[in-house]
Amino acid sequence: xxxxxxxxxxxxxxxxxxxxxxxxxxxxxxxxxxxxxxxxxxxxxxxxxxxxxxxxxxxxxxxxxxxxxxxxxxxxxxxxxxxxxxxxxxxxxxxxxxxxxxxxxxxxxxxxxxxxxxxxxxxxxxxxxxxxxxxxxxxxxxxxxxxxxxxxxxxxxxxxxxxxxxxxxxxxxxxxxxxxxxxxxxxxxxxxxxxxxxxxxxxxxxxxxxxxxxxxxxxxxxxxxxxxxxxxxxxxxxxxxxxxxxxxxxxxxxxxxxxxxxxxxxxxxxxxxxxxxxxxxxxxxxxxxx
Amino acid sequence: xxxxxxxxxxxxxxxxxxxxxxxxxxxxxxxxxxxxxxxxxxxxxxxxxxxxxxxxxxxxxxxxxxxxxxxxxxxxxxxxxxxxxxxxxxxxxxxxxxxxxxxxxxxxxxxxxxxxxxxxxxxxxxxxxxxxxxxxxxxxxxxxxxxxxxxxxxxxxxxxxxxxxxxxxxxxxxxxxxxxxxxxxxxxxxxxxxxxxxxxxxxxxxxxxxxxxxxxxxxxxxxxxxxxxxxxxxxxxxxxxxxxxxxxxxxxxxxxxxxxxxxxxxxxxxxxxxxxxxxxxxxxxxxxxxxxxxxxxxxxxxxxxxxxxxxxxxxxxxxxxxxxxxxxxxx
Numbered sequence: 001x002x003x004x005x006x007x008x009x010x011x012x013x014x015x016x017x018x019x020x021x022x023x024x025x026x027x028x029x030x031x032x033x034x035x036x037x038x039x040x041x042x043x044x045x046x047x048x049x050x051x052x053x054x055x056x057x058x059x060x061x062x063x064x065x066x067x068x069x070x071x072x073x074x075x076x077x078x079x080x081x082x083x084x085x086x087x088x089x090x091x092x093x094x095x096x097x098x099x100x101x102x103x104x105x106x107x108x109x110x111x112x113x114x115x116x117x118x119x120x121x122x123x124x125x126x127x128x129x130x131x132x133x134x135x136x137x138x139x140x141x142x143x144x145x146x147x148x149x150x151x152x153x154x155x156x157x158x159x160x161x162x163x164x165x166x167x168x169x170x171x172x173x174x175x176x177x178x179x180x181x182x183x184x185x186x187x188x189x190x191x192x193x194x195x196x197x198x199x200x201x202x203x204x205x206x207x208x209x210x211x212x213x214x215x216x217x218x219x220x221x222x223x224x225x226x227x228x229x230x231x232x233x234x235x236x237x238x239x240x241x242x243x244x245x246x247x248x249x250x251x252x253x254x255x256x257x258x259x260x261x262x263x264x265x266x267x268x269x270x271x272x273x274x275x276x277x278x279x280x281x282x283x284x285x286x287x288x289x290x
Numbered sequence: 291x292x293x294x295x296x297x298x299x300x301x302x303x304x305x306x307x308x309x310x311x312x313x314x315x316x317x318x319x320x321x322x323x324x325x326x327x328x329x330x331x332x333x334x335x336x337x338x339x340x341x342x343x344x345x346x347x348x349x350x351x352x353x354x355x356x357x358x359x360x361x362x363x364x365x366x367x368x369x370x371x372x373x374x375x376x377x378x379x380x381x382x383x384x385x386x387x388x389x390x391x392x393x394x395x396x397x398x399x400x401x402x403x404x405x406x407x408x409x410x411x412x413x414x415x416x417x418x419x420x421x422x423x424x425x426x427x428x429x430x431x432x433x434x435x436x437x438x439x440x441x442x443x444x445x446x447x448x449x450x451x452x453x454x455x456x457x458x459x460x461x462x463x464x465x466x467x468x469x470x471x472x473x474x475x476x477x478x479x480x481x482x483x484x485x486x487x488x489x490x491x492x493x494x495x496x497x498x499x500x501x502x503x504x505x506x507x508x509x510x511x512x513x514x515x516x517x518x519x520x521x522x523x524x525x526x527x528x529x530x531x532x533x534x535x536x537x538x539x540x541x542x543x544x545x546x547x548x549x550x551x552x553x554x555x556x557x558x559x560x561x562x563x564x565x566x567x568x569x570x571x572x573x574x575x576x577x578x579x580x581x582x583x584x585x586x587x588x589x590x591x592x593x594x595x596x597x598x599x600x601x602x603x604x605x606x607x608x609x610x611x612x613x614x615x616x617x618x619x620x621x
Contacts, residue, residue: 032425136305138601140560142312145594148582149316225431229564232433233579248433252568255437256445263441266434273429 029282036278043275047092054085057242061085065258074264077247078254083261086242087268093237094244094272097158098223102216104162109169110212116170117177118200128174131167139164140226147235154237157230161223172215176208210287218280221273228269244269294613302606309598313591314358318351320587367592372584377592381574385596386467387455388562388573391496394470394489395558398497400551403504407547410509411516412535420509427502432561436495436568443491453570456485492569496561500554508547515543545612552608559597 029037055061060080061072068075074083109131116127147160180186181204189203230236231245239246244265251262329341342348346357361368367377410420443450451457455469461481462472470489473481515521516539524534566575574593581589 133305133308136301136602136605137309137312138556138559138598140557141594141597141601144560144563144578144582145313145316145590148585148590149320149587151320151585152582221429225429226560228431229433229560232431233563233567234582245431245433248431248437249567252433252437255441259441262437263434266431266437269431270426270429270434273431274425277425277429 029285033278033282033285036275036280037282040272040275040279043091043272044095047088047095050085050088050092054088055082057081057086057089058240065254065261067258068260075258075260077251077261078258083247083264086247087244087265089242090244090247090265091268091272093154093242094224094227094269095220095276097154097227098220100158101161101165101223101227102219104158105165105169106212106216108162109166109171110173110208112166113170113173113175114177114200114205114208117174117181118196118204120178120181124174127170131170131174134164134167135171137164140229143226144230144233144235147230152235152238154241154243157227157235160235161226161230165219165223168215168219169212172211173208176211177204180204180207214280214284214287217276217283221276221280224269224273224276295610298606298609298613302602305602306599309595309602310359310362311355313594313598314355317587317591318354362595367595368588370581370586370589370592372581372586372589377589380577380589381592381596384572384574384577387571388566388575390455390468390470391489391492391566391571391573392555392558392562395493395496396500396551396555398493399500399504399554399558402497402501403547403551404508406501406505407508407512408535408540410505411512412531420505424502424506424509427498428506430498432495432499433564433568435498436492436565439491439495440568450491451488455488455572456481457488458484461485492565492571495565495568496558499561500551500558503554504547504550507550508543511543511546512539515539545616548608548612552605555604556601559601 058081061082062076062080064076064078064080066072066076066080072082072084074087077083077086112127112131116124116131143157143160143164145160146163147157150156150159186199186203189199194203227236228245228248231243232249234246234249236243236246239250247265248262248269251258251265254261255263329337333341339348346354349357365378367381369375370377370380373380406420406423409416410424440452444452455461458478458481461469461484462476462478464472465475466472469485470482473479473485521534521539524538525531529538562573562575563578564575565571566573567579570576574597578590578593580586581593
């Protein structure tokens with residue numbers, strides 16, 4: 001990433017109040033990244049509110065294969081469903097699933113990383129060996145296999161991806177915990193007789209949260225793309241449900257006659273991914289510089 | 291070096307063992323009763339039990355695992371529920387097409403990635419386009435790219451073919467199964483060109499994301515190298531920028547992009563499933579896609595094992611190549 005005007009971290013903070021510190025942090029975030037954060041939040045809000053202003057995505061609203069018009073912003077598909085409504089619902093499913101994968105990866109990976117980092121010794125070696133083994137396998141292919149074996153459904157696709165996603169968080173959290181464990185405040189806590197559980201959750205875990213947030217925000221883009229890809233090959237909710245990948249796959253047959261049918265959901269994935277990419281960079285800058 | 295090689299080889303074997311274990315567990319974790327599903331819902335309990343015994347599924351799990359492991363080590367993946375053939379033979383028939391496609395797009399990705407990364411650093415005019423490419427290129431779903439390519443280059447311009455590996459009826463199929471190679475071996479330039487034309491669109495659709503990722507990593511490691519003292523010394527003693535770049539900077543910046551290329555292979559192999567489906571490319575991605583639609587677990591397991599093993603082996607080789615090139619890389 002290009003090096004931007006860096007606000008001197010830490011040192012200046014002492015003489016600033018909270019608002020000034022926040023302002024200084026925000027200045028470390030580039031314009032494009034800020035736009036990304038705003039667009040992403042906007043997309044999230046619009047897609048969450050979709051039920052309020054678009055038609056039901058699984059009913060026919062008119063003739064099939066209508067090109068985009070004022071009445072149907074993105075036209076209608078092969079069975080006369082409103083594509084704009086379906087894309088809105090699809091985006092919602094898309095980022096909600098991405099959040100679900102990240103949440104489960106953080107819980108599983110975070111716990112493994114926390115235990116490995118805090119206990120050290122053979123527990124650490126064993127857990128990290130396991131983590132590295134999973135990291136060495138080709139994630140997307142394994143995710144496809146898990147999702148396919150469990151049977152095609154949105155829940156199983158989320159599980160399939162989460163199975164290959166947690167090791168990254170385990171590594172990250174473990175590394176953070178190891179470096180935190182060597183800090184004086186942890187020694188002080190240990191010497192004052194704090195229990196092991198309290199030490200882990202009260203004195204070690206909070207320090208690992210910022211890097212986890214940064215990684216999670218960078219992951220949203222990859223997950224949106226991965227989910228769309230799996231949905232495209234039929235691993236996702238069954239047919240009439242509005243999912244971006246599945247919509248593009250079914251619409252591919254009409255590419256030459258009604259190109260908007262497969263291209264609209266594809267472009268929605270692209271826009272969501274670009275916004276998530278920029279927003280992720282912005283959030284990283286926010287934390288790295290702060 | 292010998293110790294490094296040994297440890298890495300052992301590590302790879304461990305990972306492969308874990309892969310087999312995961313794939314085995316997947317097959318036992320299937321919801322419902324696959325045996326009943328395969329003999330038919332109306333079969334009597336005796337028939338189901340007999341089939342279960344025949345397949346060895348009445349044994350305790352550790353025994354089943356040992357049997358499966360032995361079978362896989364000997365190269366057997368069992369019989370496909372969909373095609374009725376041995377999964378190994380199916381994969382053998384579909385694999386060459388995928389090897390050709392994946393190899394071609396990996397080549398495009400590496401060349402393209404090097405180009406993007408170097409240009410982004412040395413050319414100030416290219417800095418902004420590169421930035422857009424890094425954000426946009428990494429965000430295009432491969433199916434969207436594939437559909438747009440087909441729409442433009444096949445439908446609108448009629449420059450390139452829509453699907454398949456070749457439109458020549460008597461294209462040679464032996465000895466390697468790789469059309470580009472076989473056509474050269476049989477001295478058929480027409481088939482070679484035709485196969486190349488068929489490769490371009492799916493190859494590009496697969497290559498964009500890894501190319502951008504490689505370019506991005508190369509860019510940051512090049513910038514890092516350019517900040518070091520020895521580069522300043524080279525500039526100061528009057529070495530032309532071109533030799534500084536190609537003879538000194540690039541070599542030391544290649545380690546991270548090489549690792550990235552190995553990692554991207556995993557993503558590319560996932561993308562193969564999508565792109566092969568769109569271009570009706572007769573490879574294991576298409577085979578996997580059809581097996582998913584049929585819930586053909588043995589086929590899915592077989593493909594996962596073969597692809598996973600290929601990925602692990604390639605990445606181990608990348609590690610070894612790096613260790614051979616850079617004596618600082620050790621355990």
